[in-house]
Amino acid sequence: MTALTEQIAVTRAASGARLRKGPSKGLDALFRAAAYGSALLVLLVLAGILGSILYGGWPAFREFGFGFLTSSAWNIGTEQYGALVAVTGTLASAVLALVIGVPISLGIAIYLTQLCPGWARKPVGMTIELLAAVPSIIYGMWGLFIFAPLFARFVQMPVSNLVEGMPIVGTLFYARVPSGVGVLTAGIILAVMIVPFVASIARDMLDQIPTILRESAYGIGCTTWEVVRHVLLPQASVSIIGAIMLGLGRALGETMAVTFVVGNANRLSASVFDPGSTIASRIANEFNEADGLQLNSLMALGCILFAITFVVLIIARFLTRRVKVA
DSSP states (O other), X not given: OHHHHHHHHHHHHHHHHHHHHHHHHHHHHHHHHHHHHHXXXXXXXXXHHHHHHHHHHHXXXXXXXXXXXXXXXXXXXXXEEOSHHHHHHHHHHHHHHHHXXXXXXXXHHHIIIIISOHHHHHHHHHHHHHXXXXXXXXXXXXXXIIIHHHHIIIIIHHHHHXXXXXXXXXXXXXXXXXXXXXXXXXXXXXXXXXXXXXXXXXXXXXXXXOHHHHHHHHHTTOOHHXXXXXXXXXXXXXXXXXXXXHHHHHHHHOXXXXXXXXXXXXXXXXXXXXXXXXXXXXXXXXXXXXXXXXHHHHHHHHXXXXXXXXXXXXXXXXXXXXXXXX
């Protein structure tokens, strides 16, 4: 009786498989086509964007050559354009944002996963994530109308008076006109903007580390600092590097917030208090009314920004692979 029952079950299963065989092949083919089409669409969009900005920026590269990268000129009247000021401001503000924002982000992630009381973990986490939903123009308005005047009064003026005439330090932290806006102000606003992204990813990765690793470390007498340094951070290092690079990409491409607070001055200065310019802010300020060689130069700046972000992606890949091997 048992053998007969098993034979009936096998027969029914085989019959069901034969009935489903036709439709499953069609659905599978449709699924594959949709997946391939989605991937191809992304590549086509990327190729279209890259091709359009290369086409628009090529006249500027042809006109100025390599000098476009090394020149600080940006004169609409004489049609002399260079990318040095904008590229320097972009890199400087992004690096300052990482220097300020990454330690804060890691501190938040460690606090939420190791030190925060259970009742406060969810409200604090939601507050941090809420910062990511604030539009960039709101950050820019807050930075220009609230933060910049306070920064000028309580930081730029006292520091400038203190370091005036000093070698190196006086060059880096002296404000000719303490207006509150400048490269450092842009870096601070960008740091506030990237903190939610880096902190959220780092927190999630620290939460996924097996509890037994932490308990074992605490069991042999390790302090919280030793557990974080020797257990948690090494285990989550690859993801943390990825989060930092994500924050760097956000800082490099940010437009509206930086346009409000960077000062939009076309000059090179060694002082982080002085106004400057970034690629995104220059494009935002001039693109709407630009034509001719000025428009081509702005498109060329877009190509340079694209290349910078591509290099950042390559560096991120290299660092993550190196950490995995180590």
